[in-house]
Amino acid sequence: MGRVALFVLMSLLAVSAPAVAEDPYIYFDWKVTYGTISPFGVPQKVILINDQFPGPNINSTTNNNVVVNVFNNLDVPFLLTWNGIQHRKNSWQDGMPGTNCPIPPGQNFTYHFQVKDQIGSFYYFPSIGMQKAAGGFGGLRVNSRLLIPVPFDPPADDYTVLIGDWYAKDHDVLEGLLDSGRSLGRPAGVLMNGKSGKGENDPLFYMEPGKVYRYRICNVGLRTSLNFRIQGHTMKLVEMDGSHTVQNVYDSLDVHVGQCYSVLVTADQRPRDYYMVASTRFTKYILTATGAIRYNGTQEGPDPDLPPAPVGWAWSLNQWRTFRWNLTASAARPNPQGSYHYGSINITRTIRVVNTIGNVGGKLRYAINGQSFEETTTPLKLAEYFGVPEKVFKYDTIGDEPPADLSSIVVAPIVVNATFRNFVEIILENPTKGLQSYHIDGYSFFPVAYVPIPTPFYIHRMGGAKWSPEKRRTYNLIDAVSRHTIQVYPGSWTAIMLTFDNAGMWNLRSEIAERRYLGQQLYVSVLSPARSLRDEYNSPANLLVCGLVQNLPLPPAYT
Ligand SMILES: *[C@@H]1O[C@H](CO)[C@@H](O)[C@H](O)[C@H]1NC(C)=O
Ligand SMILES: *[C@@H]1O[C@H](CO)[C@@H](O)[C@H](O)[C@H]1NC(C)=O
Ligand SMILES: *[C@@H]1O[C@H](CO)[C@@H](O)[C@H](O)[C@H]1NC(C)=O
Ligand SMILES: *[C@@H]1O[C@H](CO)[C@@H](O)[C@H](O)[C@H]1NC(C)=O
Ligand SMILES: *[C@@H]1O[C@H](CO)[C@@H](O)[C@H](O)[C@H]1NC(C)=O
Ligand SMILES: *[C@@H]1O[C@H](CO)[C@@H](O)[C@H](O)[C@H]1NC(C)=O
Numbered sequence: 001m002g003r004v005a006l007f008v009l010m011s012l013l014a015v016s017a018p019a020v021a022e023d024p025y026i027y028f029d030w031k032v033t034y035g036t037i038s039p040f041g042v043p044q045k046v047i048l049i050n051d052q053f054p055g056p057n058i059n060s061t062t063n064n065n066v067v068v069n070v071f072n073n074l075d076v077p078f079l080l081t082w083n084g085i086q087h088r089k090n091s092w093q094d095g096m097p098g099t100n101c102p103i104p105p106g107q108n109f110t111y112h113f114q115v116k117d118q119i120g121s122f123y124y125f126p127s128i129g130m131q132k133a134a135g136g137f138g139g140l141r142v143n144s145r146l147l148i149p150v151p152f153d154p155p156a157d158d159y160t161v162l163i164g165d166w167y168a169k170d171h172d173v174l175e176g177l178l179d180s181g182r183s184l185g186r187p188a189g190v191l192m193n194g195k196s197g198k199g200e201n202d203p204l205f206y207m208e209p210g211k212v213y214r215y216r217i218c219n220v221g222l223r224t225s226l227n228f229r230i231q232g233h234t235m236k237l238v239e240m241d242g243s244h245t246v247q248n249v250y251d252s253l254d255v256h257v258g259q260c261y262s263v264l265v266t267a268d269q270r271p272r273d274y275y276m277v278a279s280t281r282f283t284k285y286i287l288t289a290t291g292a293i294r295y296n297g298t299q300e301g302p303d304p305d306l307p308p309a310p311v312g313w314a315w316s317l318n319q320w321r322t323f324r325w326n327l328t329a330s331a332a333r334p335n336p337q338g339s340y341h342y343g344s345i346n347i348t349r350t351i352r353v354v355n356t357i358g359n360v361g362g363k364l365r366y367a368i369n370g371q372s373f374e375e376t377t378t379p380l381k382l383a384e385y386f387g388v389p390e391k392v393f394k395y396d397t398i399g400d401e402p403p404a405d406l407s408s409i410v411v412a413p414i415v416v417n418a419t420f421r422n423f424v425e426i427i428l429e430n431p432t433k434g435l436q437s438y439h440i441d442g443y444s445f446f447p448v449a450y451v452p453i454p455t456p457f458y459i460h461r462m463g464g465a466k467w468s469p470e471k472r473r474t475y476n477l478i479d480a481v482s483r484h485t486i487q488v489y490p491g492s493w494t495a496i497m498l499t500f501d502n503a504g505m506w507n508l509r510s511e512i513a514e515r516r517y518l519g520q521q522l523y524v525s526v527l528s529p530a531r532s533l534r535d536e537y538n539s540p541a542n543l544l545v546c547g548l549v550q551n552l553p554l555p556p557a558y559t
Contacts, residue, residue: 045507054137060140060143074108086117087502117330117331119142120243123260161204163220165191184222186460214238216261223360223512226279227252238262281310344477346423352401355430370398380413387557395416430497437510448476538553
């Protein structure tokens, strides 16, 4: 059987799988409040979920229906988004300001989504303004179903490690800074599961000698790439952003904002405590968080000498080039991951986006192809669904090619109209001095360009950031890791490929919070011409309405 035929057969099997209703449900009631923590010794206002910081981990299994009733007890509107969860046919649950009305203070909204055909490590975070700077985030793992083989033995335990830079300022103070045209500046430090490690003696995790543990590491911070490592231990990489990888062994990993990695760690060292370390990369001053792991039964504290972080861009790039998809491992289904041969599909559209930094009215803005995204009070998805898009936004205000003159910036909502099921190539060019990290909701994609090493780097920075069609010859068309967030180095570019087969309105954003807040994001509208339940769900019965659509009748339901 040919590859394509096999893939088609698998797809048919998928369609005829048992009805959605038979998949198990898991329920959560979440109370969102302000609270106080002091990670650096100074009390600070943060966002708690069920009194926890970070929020509770969601432990789910492929195809589970996840029902989360979120009670907003803050004094400001609130929304959560589920970074990396694909919400097949269901952008109604994506929880971005362009897809959902915010949950008003004192009210609740029940998210209901299925972790359909997914496995791996993800996280959720508050999607409005700079609320993520105050917490409200937590881990979300999707286990493989019992009968699906996992490409490693079951670990003795499974630990979630959320690392991120931390500004130690209220989210409204940070919003004020950005609104007044300034930049966020340097973070105050780094947190690991809500702690800086300073003055902490209690371990975060325990390991029994001889056993193997899975650690899921996500960078939930605002802007800084972090290097993660464990004293005295190597890490076997097994999964990233929801795909099983080739199992290389690393001393440390660069984790960029928005990304998640799973590693296996064997407790094969002398029993004592060991530090996990997360330290900032590409920053003038290196900030570090630590958290201890204790071998059960030991009394000996960790060595205060921390393993050093790697230095420089090239190291990071070289590490990235070693990441490969494991083509023979199972994913959410028992078929090998490689039965989807993205490299043999013809590209139907190439979208080239260039991110720039500029000024509008004397204030800092970040732009994509000369436009800087502006939030609307009516979510874009609702404007489109209720049939009044023209009152809220214009389609395709940016082209598939950047304009020749990128010096002026227009501030407006940005909605790119995509054709359902098109296979596209998106080129992400970053001619700025800072690292970019791009994410798209609703999909995972193949980052195919292991960017030709820019040597010497400064030459690349001065114009080397440009992509050209002959660069396609350098693409990895075989085993790039399917994922949802990809870094783009300064003065560099990368290319991603994906099929727009998930109908809905999807946010493509910079995961760097300041860049996103000040304009580097857009939405992709993927409409199925059939307007059928086969392709997209109807709006849920508990849909929150706001803005211009508040008093409009619901459009006829899809059947
Ligand atoms: C998570 O779910 C798996 C599979 O149902 C279960 O084996 C495991 O004990 C759960 N872990 C936690 C921490 O609840
Ligand atoms: C709010 O919570 C109640 C249950 O306490 C639920 O019935 C209702 O659907 C929720 N509201 C929304 C908009 O989801
Ligand atoms: C890929 O997964 C297969 C199937 O589980 C496993 O046997 C193999 O060792 C993995 N290969 C690598 C290179 O990690
Ligand atoms: C290791 O120690 C921790 C903390 O005392 C305990 O919770 C855990 O159950 C222990 N594990 C084993 C296998 O004894
Ligand atoms: C891709 O395009 C080439 C050239 O236009 C064509 O010959 C080939 O059949 C196409 N392949 C597929 C899978 O559509
Ligand atoms: C979006 O694209 C589709 C397919 O090309 C087209 O049919 C539709 O009219 C477009 N919609 C808008 C609003 O431009």
